[in-house]
Every structure is written in structure tokens, then in C-alpha cells.
Amino acid sequence: MREFEVENQKLLLIKSNGEFSAIGHLCTHYGAPLVKGVLSNGKVRCARHGACFNIKTGDIEEYPTLDGVQCYPVKVQNGKVIISASAKALEANRRIKTMVTPSPSIKTVILLIGGGPASLICAETLRQEFYAGRIIIATKEQHLPYDRTKLSKNLDISIESILLRKSEFYSTYGIEVLTNKEAISVNTGKRRVGFKDGTSQQYDYLLIATGCIPRKLSCPGADLENVFSLYAPEDANKIHELSNEKDVVIVGSSFIGMEITWYLINKAKSVSVIGTSKVPFQDVLGKDVGTAIMKLS
Numbered sequence: 001m002r003e004f005e006v007e008n009q010k011l012l013l014i015k016s017n018g019e020f021s022a023i024g025h026l027c028t029h030y031g032a033p034l035v036k037g038v039l040s041n042g043k044v045r046c047a048r049h050g051a052c053f054n055i056k057t058g059d060i061e062e063y064p065t066l067d068g069v070q071c072y073p074v075k076v077q078n079g080k081v082i083i084s085a086s087a088k089a090l091e092a093n094r095r096i097k098t099m100v101t102p103s104p105s106i107k108t109v110i111l112l113i114g115g116g117p118a119s120l121i122c123a124e125t126l127r128q129e130f131y132a133g134r135i136i137i138a139t140k141e142q143h144l145p146y147d148r149t150k151l152s153k154n155l156d157i158s159i160e161s162i163l164l165r166k167s168e169f170y171s172t173y174g175i176e177v178l179t180n181k182e183a184i185s186v187n188t189g190k191r192r193v194g195f196k197d198g199t200s201q202q203y204d205y206l207l208i209a210t211g212c213i214p215r216k217l218s219c220p221g222a223d224l225e226n227v228f229s230l231y232a233p234e235d236a237n238k239i240h241e242l243s244n245e246k247d248v249v250i251v252g253s254s255f256i257g258m259e260i261t262w263y264l265i266n267k268a269k270s271v272s273v274i275g276t277s278k279v280p281f282q283d284v285l286g287k288d289v290g291t292a293i294m295k296l297s
């Protein structure tokens with residue numbers, strides 16, 4: 001794999017099994033250079049979080065990311081590799097797949113419970129696969145689907161900056177999002193989901209993608225004031241607000257706990273991390289890596 005610069009923009013040229021292909025050079029997740037990733041079996045895997053792109057089409061083969069990258073036609077002529085790329089495509093780097101819009105004559109309803117990336121990607125895939133019926137995402141949260149993983153990295157974050165798609169996207173592709181709709185029952189016989197606010201929704205097909213919730217402390221005092229779990233942007237903002245010049249204790253020494261520690265280190269008076277393992281990240285990265293990270297702090 002090799003990056004090439006054209007008109008101040010880059011693309012990634014790949015030679016695999018004797019064949020050339022050219023795609024966008026940046027991962028559409030958080031923008032890591034794909035040249036640093038791994039090329040294997042017709043895919044390039046991003047080195048950061050493992051998103052995978054097809055080298056012939058630029059399509060996503062594995063998440064986490066929503067969009068594929070641009071793909072440019074390549075030919076070999078007189079021993080030279082010739083790539084055709086428009087300035088617009090080079091600048092965009094990413095590519096949203098073509099999607100259909102709903103047709104009022106199709107009465108099928110697909111209901112997606114949960115407002116995370118699984119529901120959103122399901123909705124988008126349905127539109128990409130020419131499904132033109134109704135799609136409803138019902139979430140108990142008050143926000144459109146957002147990137148929750150960013151909360152622990154920046155507690156002072158605004159919801160607008162972490163939305164996975166802006167509201168116009170949903171209206172353009174006819175994806176209905178019901179916020180503050182917590183599902184509490186499913187009647188599979190009648191194909192109806194009941195919500196906490198007393199309303200209900202009929203469906204033809206149902207996806208339950210409710211994700212996970214933080215494990216709470218079960219020890220005495222866990223319900224005291226100023227003990228928080230991090231789940232939604234409001235929790236992150238609250239922790240940011242209250243931790244200024246305070247002694248902060250973080251329970252959990254893996255990614256989320258350590259990312260919050262990193263964020264608070266120059267803000268709080270002190271930060272103490274409590275974990276069940278000997279060194280941070282031990283359960284996910286092993287003792288050696290954990291020990292090395294501990295020495296850094």
C-alpha cells in the first residue's frame with residue numbers, strides 16, 4: 001500500500017495479488033491513515049479500531065464506522081498506473097452508499113428498538129438494500145443516535161458534536177426516530193411493542209438492539225449524592241462540572257476508567273483509580289502492557 005498525493009489531496013494505491021486498486025486514504029471512523037493498517041484477503045483493516053474496507057469497492061466490510069471510502073478506477077498502460085479521481089471525491093474521502101427513500105405505497109413497518117449504532121446501521125443497510133417501507137428507531141434517550149465512546153474522552157462534550165448522523169439525514173432517507181420512548185413490552189403474537197409512556201407501536205419486523213448499561217456499584221453508599229455512572233452526555237457534563245478542583249475517585253481501571261482519568265488529571269485536585277486487577281488494562285491487554293502503562297502515569 002502506498003499513499004499518493006494529487007492536487008494536495010491523498011489517495012491510497014494498493015497492489016494485491018498483482019492487481020492495482022485505489023481507495024480513500026483515511027479511515028472514515030476517526031481518520032487514521034489506512035496505509036498504516038493491514039492488507040489481507042482483499043481488505044484493508046484500520047490499525048486503530050479494526051474497521052475494514054474492501055479494496056475493490058471501498059465498501060465497509062467490518063465496523064466501527066458508518067461510511068465506506070471513495071474508490072477510484074485504475075488501469076495500467078504502457079507500464080504506468082493511471083488513476084482517475086475527481087477533485088470532489090478526493091476531497092470527500094468518504095462515501096455514503098446510495099439509499100432509497102420510503103414509498104407511501106409500502107406499508108411494511110420495521111421497528112428498531114435502541115438508539116445506538118446497531119439500529120442506525122440496520123436502518124441504513126435496509127435503505128441501501130432498497131427497502132422502501134417505514135423504518136422506526138425507538139430510543140429511550142432524548143437524543144438522536146450518537147457516538148457514546150467519545151463521552152469518556154471529553155466529558156465537556158456537546159451532543160451535536162457526537163451525533164452519528166445529523167437530523168437532516170433522517171428526514172432525507174425517511175428514517176423516523178422516536179426519542180424518550182422506552183420499550184417495556186413486546187407482544188410477538190400481535191406484533192406490537194409497548195412503551196413506558198403508555199403508547200405502543202405495531203411492527204412487521206422487529207430488531208432489539210438495546211445495547212448495554214454501566215454496571216453499578218453494589219456496595220453501601222453507592223447511592224450517595226455525587227456518585228455517578230457514565231452513560232449519557234448529561235452524565236459526562238455533570239462529572240466535568242463537579243470535578244473541578246475536587247478529589248475524584250474512579251472505580252474501574254480499564255478503558256473507560258482510564259480515559260476519564262486522563263481527562264480529569266489536570267482538572268481535578270486529585271484522581272485515584274480503584275481496580276480489581278494489579279495494573280490498569282490487565283483484563284483486556286494483559287499484565288505486561290498494563291505494567292508499562294502504569295509506569296507512564
Ligand code: FES
Pocket residue numbers: 027028029030031032046047048049050051064
Ligand atoms: S480510526 Fe479506523 S477504526 Fe477507528
